[in-house]
Amino acid sequence: MIEEPYRWVEAIANRREYIETQLAPGSPIAALNYRDGILLVTVGHARQKLFEIYDRIALGAIGHPGDIERLRMAAIELASTEGFTRSAADVSLRRLAFYSLSPLLKTAFEQVYGAPYLARMIFAEVGPEPEADLFLRVEYDGAIAAEAGLTSPGFCAISGTTRATEAMEELLRRDHDPKATLHGAMKVALDAWSVGAMPIAEDAASDLPSHPALLDFRVEKLRGATLEACVLERNVTTAIRYRALTANELATLSA
Amino acid sequence: MVASPDAPALMQTHATTILAFKFSGGVLVAGDRRATAGNTVVYDRADKVLEIDRHSIMAIAGVPATAWEMARVLEHSLQFFRRTQLQEMSVDGKVRALSKLLRDNFGFVLQGVGVVVPIFATYDFAGDGQARLYFYDAMGANFEVAEYAATGSGSPAVRGVLFYENHWGKKKLPKLREEDAVTLALRALDTAAESDTATGGVDRAAKIFPIIKIISRDGIRTLPEAEIAARFKSTVA
Numbered sequence: 001m002i003e004e005p006y007r008w009v010e011a012i013a014n015r016r017e018y019i020e021t022q023l024a025p026g027s028p029i030a031a032l033n034y035r036d037g038i039l040l041v042t043v044g045h046a047r048q049k050l051f052e053i054y055d056r057i058a059l060g061a062i063g064h065p066g067d068i069e070r071l072r073m074a075a076i077e078l079a080s081t082e083g084f085t086r087s088a089a090d091v092s093l094r095r096l097a098f099y100s101l102s103p104l105l106k107t108a109f110e111q112v113y114g115a116p117y118l119a120r121m122i123f124a125e126v127g128p129e130p131e132a133d134l135f136l137r138v139e140y141d142g143a144i145a146a147e148a149g150l151t152s153p154g155f156c157a158i159s160g161t162t163r164a165t166e167a168m169e170e171l172l173r174r175d176h177d178p179k180a181t182l183h184g185a186m187k188v189a190l191d192a193w194s195v196g197a198m199p200i201a202e203d204a205a206s207d208l209p210s211h212p213a214l215l216d217f218r219v220e221k222l223r224g225a226t227l228e229a230c231v232l233e234r235n236v237t238t239a240i241r242y243r244a245l246t247a248n249e250l251a252t253l254s255a
Numbered sequence: 256m257v258a259s260p261d262a263p264a265l266m267q268t269h270a271t272t273i274l275a276f277k278f279s280g281g282v283l284v285a286g287d288r289r290a291t292a293g294n295t296v297v298y299d300r301a302d303k304v305l306e307i308d309r310h311s312i313m314a315i316a317g318v319p320a321t322a323w324e325m326a327r328v329l330e331h332s333l334q335f336f337r338r339t340q341l342q343e344m345s346v347d348g349k350v351r352a353l354s355k356l357l358r359d360n361f362g363f364v365l366q367g368v369g370v371v372v373p374i375f376a377t378y379d380f381a382g383d384g385q386a387r388l389y390f391y392d393a394m395g396a397n398f399e400v401a402e403y404a405a406t407g408s409g410s411p412a413v414r415g416v417l418f419y420e421n422h423w424g425k426k427k428l429p430k431l432r433e434e435d436a437v438t439l440a441l442r443a444l445d446t447a448a449e450s451d452t453a454t455g456g457v458d459r460a461a462k463i464f465p466i467i468k469i470i471s472r473d474g475i476r477t478l479p480e481a482e483i484a485a486r487f488k489s490t491v492a
Contacts, residue, residue, distance in 0.1 A: 048341060052337075052338050053338065054338075073339060076335070076338050076339055080331065080334070080335050080338070083331070084327075084331045237477075238306075238309065238474070240334075
């Protein structure tokens, strides 16, 4: 049955619907650059959602923990192999995502007898200057939304649904300031997270919620959850630019 | 270091001087810049004090090709562990990883090539939060030291200087301030270079100074050459 073309299309459509339903409750992740690098922020329950992939590359993911784990390992292995056999300078997010991860995800998604990856990922790579920063949203079917065309807007977001992601992007487009301090960037990132996590009414106007409304929502949500954030530092002398923010830093920055 | 009477060349191959000691601000690791082959100086700007991760340094005496490759493998394996396992490797794990690299290399050492005798310094954040300092032999045995370590052909002189300072100096090594620690390191290396041709010490004419790195709780800091030059001028030269 499945050999018939329209059956295959139907199977793929069902699979897409199933995955979207599974991803829908995922906690949003916001990434944006600021004066000294790139900041990634999310809110979670115990399980770590932001990861170090290589010296300059960070990953944030929503979806099934097992699938995220497999993809994370694949990304680290690819980057580490390249970095070890050639050099750290030869590790690039663009190549990692477009030439390695995307085909892997697409194959798994379209092999309808096998299981697809239940994961949506956001990658960030810090460059020598803000214009060279790269943000990629990698979907479960291998599609990649590159927020950086020729001119990088300097931010990116993922969430459970397309509408929530669009709302986050709208807020980031309005509030993101590449010259902001880490404190300022954290404020914007938290607002973006709140917009993405807020339930959207069907008949909602397209206007973004006000800052106080976002703050109230966030304070409420953070009672039963933990804030998680990491940075990719642009101007440090060490090779490793990834750094997870400590609980103390988070307390100060989010106050 | 290597108890093989058939391999007399071994003692000549790790020609250099590396030293490390604990002081009030953490661990200071210093090395001269000279690389030799037999009695020829092949390179006078070698960097033998290598950063492995945010808080670990491997300083090498021995054949550069093997030593640098070992440092590279060690650096990558520690990073790969941290990234995949989402936690730092324990100090014991790191120390053993270097042991294994040395042991795997011992076949080459017996053939007379590739002997490496490193020092490893790090911080034990999972344990008591204190600095840890180790030296190795060419077979991979590791020895933890309380105060100081030195390896390479110039090390007997350095060990003498550090022992003397630690016992009869104005202050014991762990109580030294950073300026005094740097002075002591420069003087010790100069002492080694005085009698050991394979140790570069300070090249006064070409203005080549030893490499000095300091590991503290905040990470690793490489002392700027200008700072070392100034200290050398005021307290050593």
